[in-house]
Amino acid sequence: MTEKNVNSNNKNIQTNENPFMKYLRKDRLPNIFCAGCGNGIVMNIFFKGMESADIDFDTLALVSGIGCSSRIPGYVKCDSLHTTHGRAITFATGLKVGNPDLNVVVFTGDGDAASIGGNHLIHGARKNINITVICVNNNIYGMTGGQISPTSPKGSFGTTAPYGARDKPFNLAELVSTAGATYVSRWTTVHPLQLSKSIKKALLNPGFSFVEIVSQCPTYFGRKNKLRTPVDMINAFKENSANIRKAAKMDEEELVGKIVVGEYVNNSRKELTENVRDLSVEQCCRNLAIKSAYQDKFED
Amino acid sequence: MSEELFVQGNEACAHGAIKAGCRFFAGYPITPSTEVAEDLAGLLPKHGGSFLQMEDEIGAIGAIIGASWSGLKAMTSTSGPGFSLMQENIGYAHITETPLVIVDVQRGGPSTGQPTMPSQGDMMQVRWGSHGDYEPIALSPSSVQEFFDFTVKAFNLAEKYRIPVILAVDEVIGHMREKITIPDNVDIIKRMMPKESSDQFNMDNPYLPFKSDENGTPPMATFGDGYNIPVTGLTHNEKGYPDSSDPKAHENLITRLCNKILNNREEIVSTHESFCDDADTIVISYGAPVRSVFTAVELARKEGLKVGSIKIDTPWPFPETQIFKAAESAKNLIVVEMNLGQMVHEVERIIGMVDGNKPNVHLIGKIGGELHKPDEILSKIKEGFS
Numbered sequence: 001m002t003e004k005n006v007n008s009n010n011k012n013i014q015t016n017e018n019p020f021m022k023y024l025r026k027d028r029l030p031n032i033f034c035a036g037c038g039n040g041i042v043m044n045i046f047f048k049g050m051e052s053a054d055i056d057f058d059t060l061a062l063v064s065g066i067g068c069s070s071r072i073p074g075y076v077k078c079d080s081l082h083t084t085h086g087r088a089i090t091f092a093t094g095l096k097v098g099n100p101d102l103n104v105v106v107f108t109g110d111g112d113a114a115s116i117g118g119n120h121l122i123h124g125a126r127k128n129i130n131i132t133v134i135c136v137n138n139n140i141y142g143m144t145g146g147q148i149s150p151t152s153p154k155g156s157f158g159t160t161a162p163y164g165a166r167d168k169p170f171n172l173a174e175l176v177s178t179a180g181a182t183y184v185s186r187w188t189t190v191h192p193l194q195l196s197k198s199i200k201k202a203l204l205n206p207g208f209s210f211v212e213i214v215s216q217c218p219t220y221f222g223r224k225n226k227l228r229t230p231v232d233m234i235n236a237f238k239e240n241s242a243n244i245r246k247a248a249k250m251d252e253e254e255l256v257g258k259i260v261v262g263e264y265v266n267n268s269r270k271e272l273t274e275n276v277r278d279l280s281v282e283q284c285c286r287n288l289a290i291k292s293a294y295q296d297k298f299e300d
Numbered sequence: 301m302s303e304e305l306f307v308q309g310n311e312a313c314a315h316g317a318i319k320a321g322c323r324f325f326a327g328y329p330i331t332p333s334t335e336v337a338e339d340l341a342g343l344l345p346k347h348g349g350s351f352l353q354m355e356d357e358i359g360a361i362g363a364i365i366g367a368s369w370s371g372l373k374a375m376t377s378t379s380g381p382g383f384s385l386m387q388e389n390i391g392y393a394h395i396t397e398t399p400l401v402i403v404d405v406q407r408g409g410p411s412t413g414q415p416t417m418p419s420q421g422d423m424m425q426v427r428w429g430s431h432g433d434y435e436p437i438a439l440s441p442s443s444v445q446e447f448f449d450f451t452v453k454a455f456n457l458a459e460k461y462r463i464p465v466i467l468a469v470d471e472v473i474g475h476m477r478e479k480i481t482i483p484d485n486v487d488i489i490k491r492m493m494p495k496e497s498s499d500q501f502n503m504d505n506p507y508l509p510f511k512s513d514e515n516g517t518p519p520m521a522t523f524g525d526g527y528n529i530p531v532t533g534l535t536h537n538e539k540g541y542p543d544s545s546d547p548k549a550h551e552n553l554i555t556r557l558c559n560k561i562l563n564n565r566e567e568i569v570s571t572h573e574s575f576c577d578d579a580d581t582i583v584i585s586y587g588a589p590v591r592s593v594f595t596a597v598e599l600a601r602k603e604g605l606k607v608g609s610i611k612i613d614t615p616w617p618f619p620e621t622q623i624f625k626a627a628e629s630a631k632n633l634i635v636v637e638m639n640l641g642q643m644v645h646e647v648e649r650i651i652g653m654v655d656g657n658k659p660n661v662h663l664i665g666k667i668g669g670e671l672h673k674p675d676e677i678l679s680k681i682k683e684g685f686s
Contacts (some may be wrong), residue, residue, distance in 0.1 A: 079527070288349070292321045293371050
């Protein structure tokens with residue numbers, strides 16, 4: 001849809017604008033993302049999922065850490081908290097418990113969520129805090145110039161792995177599933193339809209939702225790993241994706257190098273904000289206080 | 301009706317937080333501060349508040365920053381090791397102007413050190429712990445009642461100046477039991493809202509979340525109220541947009557953040573001077589050592605020695621005017637603290653500003669966990685008169 005509009009190259013710019021432009025801070029464009037980066041696709045897919053979930057844009061609060069994908073919230077015309085490296089989920093937890101009416105979404109990357117922020121990721125999932133985490137996994141540190149990350153495949157190259165990565169990478173969707181998240185899925189940027197449906201489900205799930213988007217970083221991952229163009233990377237995603245149902249029947253050897261996509265978890269369990277509210281109702285027969293900072297009298 | 305309680309300092313702090321309107325606490329267990337968290341775990345649900353035990357101290361401060369932007373007064377408590385972990389996000393709270401209260405019940409360090417023993421070893425970490433330039437506010441109570449009072453005050457200062465305020469307490473005050481009075485009402489400074497509602501703003505008249513009022517502090521809208529606030533730890537302009545490579549933008553922001561505290565120093569600073577007018581020797585202290593200093597000064601006065609005392613309630617910003625006045629009038633300044641000399645450097649810095657005869661400065665620094673005895677202070681006082 002977007003490309004068609006851009007290509008038609010007409011006089012009336014208004015009608016050819018990306019339909020999601022209304023959600024962006026136009027005065028901050030152009031963005032900092034490299035040509036061919038997956039973040040633009042991620043933003044499009046997110047807005048589509050948000051609209052189909054009927055989320056009120058005014059209740060949306062985007063939280064992020066540090067890294068390329070963590071820059072996404074700053075371009076969106078809503079309340080946003082661009083926080084410290086790895087810690088976005090903790091800020092999101094305070095924001096959501098502080099005002100349960102907010103729809104809190106975390107944008108994070110593989111380094112941010114799974115390396116420096118790994119502890120917060122598993123505890124957020126364990127507590128089932130009602131937020132949605134969108135993890136843009138490009139298997140590399142893009143912002144700092146191409147170092148390997150905890151999801152870099154064994155043998156892949158980065159500036160800090162000139163002889164190839166030697167460690168076993170994290171399987172994020174499985175990690176977060178095991179930690180207790182109530183909605184988990186993984187797709188790649190070549191699965192926009194599945195992804196926007198997944199994001200819709202994640203936003204509507206009353207609990208910790210984790211959507212892993214395997215995304216392309218042609219600038220660093222591609223260049224270091226013989227996938228120099230965005231098209232090379234996209235084609236690699238297409239070739240290597242295996243649906244979770246098919247993958248279940250494949251043996252270990254067949255699964256080497258595969259990106260197992262699909263829905264990992266979709267269940268329900270009482271979420272953190274509800275637990276905190278229930279305790280307040282039980283102990284003082286009142287719902288949680290909101291906006292106490294703006295009051296000068298407090299109920300005893 | 302006011303209420304009298306016989307409690308330890310950490311409990312008094314929890315009561316002070318509730319009275320000040322704190323409705324969110326996130327923390328992680330650590331000796332000797334844990335009772336603050338334990339008591340708030342009990343008290344907050346009874347007042348419609350939220351208590352979260354987080355996975356670590358970094359998570360704790362992250363959560364309270366988030367909660368503060370949701371419009372709640374929020375607090376955490378910790379001790380040295382946890383306070384070290386919080387430093388990065390303390391800087392984040394400074395640059396994003398997020399009101400918070402952080403209680404640091406100090407124990408012997410560095411590292412795991414002496415978990416159960418008192419110390420004032422974090423005073424310079426309170427000042428300089430996060431990277432970059434910033435001006436913190438810190439309060440050090442010297443009694444259980446003060447721990448209650450200063451907790452309320454910490455919230456007021458945090459909201460007024462949109463800054464993380466540190467309660468730099470020592471373990472003596474945290475664990476000592478005394479009778480306190482909880483007044484029926486305490487003075488509350490509430491958070492300032494923007495004057496205009498969010499629908500008054502548009503592309504031509506954008507909302508400027510980081511444009512300060514005449515005092516240097518911007519009013520603070522909350523998430524979910526339609527203001528669409530972009531908050532970032534990057535150097536930003538008044539709109540909140542990142543502007544991290546323009547030298548002028550960084551200078552403007554950081555100078556304003558520092559000046560909103562420095563220009564209001566006299567209003568923030570609190571000290572108590574006793575017997576200073578005719579004193580040849582003035583003893584300077586804060587926190588638990590104040591108690592021994594008071595006894596030592598009384599004993600000295602009984603012996604006819606001209607000795608006075610300055611009790612510092614707000615180590616940061618440092619009470620420059622008050623110490624300068626003492627440095628001009630006295631021959632000897634004695635600094636009493638539970639470390640090997642931290643705030644004494646500030647006193648020396650101020651003495652450097654005095655023209656003409658400068659007073660001698662003596663440190664009675666003590667580490668290991670034993671409080672100064674009045675006798676030790678008295679004999680140092682007498683040295684100055686021999």
